[in-house]
Amino acid sequence: MTEVQYVAPGTLDEAVRVFASASGAARILAGGTDLLVQMRSGAVRPGLIVDIKKIAEMTAIEQGADGSFRIGAAVSGAALREHAKLKAIWPGVVEAANLIGSTQIQGRASAGGNLCNASPAGDSVPAMVAAAATVTVQGPNGRRQLAVEKVPAGPGRTTLAKGEIVVSFTLPPRPKGSGDAYLRMIPRTEMDIAVVGCGVSLTLDKGTCTAARVGLGAVAPTVLLVEDAAKALIGSKLDAAALDKAANACRAACRPIDDKRGTIAYRTQIAGVLLKRAATIAAERAGRS
């Protein structure tokens, strides 16, 4: 019978040390809403579990002097929702994280776990990608920063090296006239997994789109940053032609699979529909900011 060892270090350095020096399979535990399910089904059998929720830096939300936000990787969805300022400035990121699971799941599930679980359908990831979030990673060789879209490597796989832990997300300072939004297509109304997810973040200046980023989920082995869609939006007044062009760029970027959750044709078509709807909501929010 396999024994599971559980540790809950109080500092990041200690967490990295035990995590990196584990001899067998080790896993970080944030909310555990993926990890515990996977352990129960037998999909993963870690010998060591490192709980990161006792580390202050990983459970805090801070706003920098420049207006940027630093969100600890283990902050729960419920805590994100409670942060009024974050919610006002990054409604898309917060709504994406809040779509995860139910009230019970929200009390636990973190954006860090969502990212590191590396499901192409993770809901918070496309919104983070659209928001141009960077992640801070700490490992045996110190700290480094990378763009959020560089973390997933494929379904269930990340680019993190052995012993590396995602510490936090940083959302950049927000120019005036900015807004973001995340939409997902699920057959049910909740408790479901995204068939397609789309995050859009943009900045408007007198009705003209001056900056935009688009993240697409569940249409490829990893969440995608769709630069062509952003290009189609930038410089436009988000008129029908620009939205159509951006929607088609999203469709062109799709490399989905046919499976029980949706067909290739369906996912591809929906990616464009969600782009238009999310861009419209983001623009409306930008107008109010």
Add this chain to the structure above:
Amino acid sequence: MNAPVSERSDNKWIGQRTVRPDGAEKVTGRAAYAADTTMPGMIWGKVLRSPHPHARIRSIDTSKAEKLPGVKAVMTAKDIVDFPLDKSVMLGIQDMRWMCRNVMAREKALFAGHPVAAVAAMSEKIADEACKLIEVDYEVLPWVIDVEEAMKPDAPILHDFIKFEGKPSNIAGKIEHKLGDVEKGFAEADVVIERSFRTKPVHQGYIEPHACLVSVSDGKATVWSSSQGQFMVRAMSAYLTGLPQNDIRAIPAEIGGGFGGKTIIYLEPLALILSRKTGRPVKMAMTREEVFRASGPTSGSYSKVKIGAKKDGTIVAAQGTFCLQAGALPGSPIRGAAGCAFAPYNIANVHSVGFDVVSNRSKVAAYRAPGAPLGCYATECVLDEVAEALKMDPLKLRLKNAAREGTKAAHGPVFPRIGFVETIEGAVNHDHYKTPLPKATNGRLYGRGIASGFWFNAGGESSAQVNINEDGTVVVITGHPDIGGSRASTANIVAELLGIDYRKVSVLIGDTSVIGFSNLTGGSRVTYASAMVATQSTEQVITTLKERAAKIWKIDPDAVVWENGEARPAGDNAGKFEPLTLAQLAAQATATGGPIGAGKQLNTTGAEGGFATHVCDVEVDPELGIARVIRYTSLQDVGRAIHPGYVEGQMQGGASQGIGWALSEEYIYDKNGKLDNAGFLDYRMPVTSDLPMLDAVIIEVPNPKHPQGVRGVGEVPIVPPLAAVSNAVYNALGTRFYSLPMSPPKVLEALQAKSKA
């Protein structure tokens, strides 16, 4: 909504929403379900299941598993009583030839998930590991799952012993109902519409997985399990293990849903055999994945229905063929499909045929009105087209042809007083039907559909015992697991008859050793049948109470009446003695003749059919292909609502399951014939937020053959929704779907094809 008749009558308890006797225990987590029972020395059983949808079992080597430390016993089909294929042994509708092969594969594994061996070990984990050490030598065979594929002449044959029209076939049975002459009827019709329909298998989706604890000691077995019938558990376990029934005591646990899926057993005989081998109590519990792979579901189907009507809307002929997927062994609910499809209507010429088709998936289990939703789906969708062709309101078309008292149904009976017309009239006059649909806005489209439906309902064997306690309170014991509120209903009835507060009546479910034989909780029969035995037992108790009062007063028992919970002198003696309450009589029972109580056992008859009409509004997002129900009203003749809260619960539950069947639920198989969505994430049962408040309108046309006027309630509500939702989606989109579920990719594809055309 009007208050139901029973609430307006003089009744004190019948028709009241009394507090549920099982409610507090359930919401506080104290109710003991099947997996909650443990015993000292208990060990765990686990099942090894076939990975192949179809394979001959050449040999099974259990030696490595037996040697694993902690393993106490291993069993295979050899340990189960074999019922030879050439002789049918029936228990209700289940044939033991099939059951002995269903609980464990014998000659062949017939579906991916079919049990091939079981292990008992000190822990679940060891049992799991031991299962992996069992070596099964399979000869993998070609397989077929889909019902139409299975009927093709070149389809892989599951069972050599099944022949249809002289040839080996997967068609295991046929049912046929005929009335009049359909050819003649169609010749008279002005409009004839014929369509084909396809549905996917759907699971009952009960939240509690199958589980049991079995302890065999001194050759006698005690079984704790969750089922829809402890007597069924006892009888089937007896058949499959060879124990006589008096050596098995089956104790029903609180049940976390069944919907028909717990009218057969899976684990109990295995646990019994493992306990017999080890001398230890053995517990077994399925995972959700096992529930999906190896229990239930209902049939997938292929149907063809043709209906002919005259210009004035008179339906002159109806013809239907219903092919139902039975799964690994025969027994699909063709009787429900072929029998219920046309039963709501007075049609002179009917020809209805059902085919029972085996294929390589888990054996079908009953699911709420088994088969009827499939028949109704086809008929009610075709009727929608007939109404459209005739430019007639769909409810008017149904009203014109509705079965009434005296109508002869194709499946046999001549209907007595029934309340079908009232359900249609109720729909016509309901605020829902009179309220216009929302206007298309924001690209959303709206549609309304209606459908009616019928279910046979059932009587059958029931037993009850009513005992007056020394303090004047009452204990009633019945023999049916309560899955829909039968304890509350029985308490209401007994309290009403005795004239006492319902809180003085406790209703318990007896195990097989304390109450007489009672048939399954199924067929919408329990409140119907247990009300009859409880009524007759209570009446006998009242006779005794009057005799005791007469004895005390030294007058003739005929001169005593029972009123308002007390014996009163009547006739010449009226007013001569102080009335005696139930409590007073109970206190004097020993002196007046001993304990007071009575039991009754009946094979009940007279359960007349039930009818409903449903109205459904949908909103469709055509860009995403999502259809959602935004308003739903079901109107049903329930005879009499003994406990309206539970009746509404049944109506709402059936509607929500039917909506799931129509829009999102389906078994999806991968290319290897293995179920690909064996969990609630990808088996998309609606969640609460998917549905609006489901309006339930209770209509009460009392059943003249029942003491309280009861008709079965629990199954009719799942019959109309498949068609009601389909008709609503058509109304919204102008595109008809002839297959379920109407999932987003399917809807979007159809809309795109239409816009291209």
